[in-house]
Amino acid sequence: MTLQLRGRVAATLVGLDARSLVTTRQPEARVTFEGFAGDRHAGLTRPSDSRTPHYPRGTEIRNSRQVSLVSSEELAVIAALLGIPLVLPEWLGANILVAGIPHLTQISPSTRLFFAGGAVLVVDSENRPCIAPGKVIEAQHSRLPGIAGRFVAAAQGRRGIVAWVERPGAIREGDEMRAEVPHQVLYSQ
C-alpha cells in the first residue's frame, strides 16, 4: 500500500553563490533534469565528498542530491531547541520549504513528490546535519556563542531530505504538493 500526503510549498530558494551555503528566495524555481536552474548543487553528476566516503573524494558520481527540502514544522522545533525565534530555510541552504508533511525528514527513500506545476522529485535520503548551517546561524546570533555546535544535535532527524528530479517543471511559492510514499517492506536476510 502506498501512502498519500498533501502539503504546500511555503518557499522556493536558489543557491546563487557557489561559495556560500546560503540560498535566496525566489517566487518561482525552474526545475530541469539537473536540479534548480542556477543553483550551485544543480548537475547530472557531482564530485563525491565526505557524504560518500566509499568513493575517493572527487570521483564523478550521479547527482542524487540535486534539491534540498526542509519542513517549516521541523525548523520550528530546531529553533525552539536552540532558543531562537526562528530558523530560516536559507540558512540551511534549502531549495524548498515544505509545510504540512509530518516528519518530512523520516519520509522513505524513493518517495515521489508531485508539485502543482508538473515537476516531480524523488527522495534520495535524509540530509544528515553538519556544522555548516550552525555557523550561519551563529553569525546571525552573536549573543549566543556556541550555537553552531548545538545545531547538529538540534537538527538530528529534522534537517530535511535531498532529492533528484524525475520530471522537470516549475515550482512556485504557495503551490500545492503531494507526496506518494511507496509500499514499505523491512528487508531482512
Next chain:
Amino acid sequence: MTLQLRGRVAATLVGLDARSLVTTRQPEARVTFEGFAGDRHAGLTRPSDSRTPHYPRGTEIRNSRQVSLVSSEELAVIAALLGIPLVLPEWLGANILVAGIPHLTQISPSTRLFFAGGAVLVVDSENRPCIAPGKVIEAQHSRLPGIAGRFVAAAQGRRGIVAWVERPGAIREGDEMRAEVPHQVLYSQ
C-alpha cells in the same frame, strides 16, 4: 544501522535487440551513467509508460530503470512453481544475474550495489512482473500451454529489481559484489 551483504555476479547480459525483451550474455558489461552500454534500456531519460501511470504516456522522465537485476535463487523458485527445469535470466530481459543475496527482490530502495570493477548501482524499486517474460518462457515450452499467464503469479515478489548507475565501471561475470542496505525506518504520519 546499515546492513552489508555479499554476493556474486553469476552472469552479465545486454539487451541488444530494441524490439525484443530477451537479453544476451556477454562476459563483461561496460557501465556508463546511461546504463549498460548498448542496452535497449540505457539512457539518462526515458519515456514514461504503464509503470508510471501518474505521467501522460511518453513524457520524458529521468531513467531510474536503467539496469534489471534478478537472483539465481529466486529464478529457481519461479522455475519450480512453473514445473520447468530452469528460468534463464535472458528470458526476463535481465542485465545481471546475482547469486548469494537473499530475497534480492525485497531489498530496500536506495540500497547501493558495489561491484569489484568499481561500478556502483542504486536500487530504484522491485520490478513488478508482467506477462511479457511469461510469453518468452511459453515459446520455449510448447508442451506447457498457459505457462505465460502463470508466470506473473509465480514471479510475484521474485522478479528482481531495477537500478540506476551512480558510478560507471565494468561488471564481469564472476565478480564479487556487495550490497549496502541503508538504515530502515518505517514512515508513518
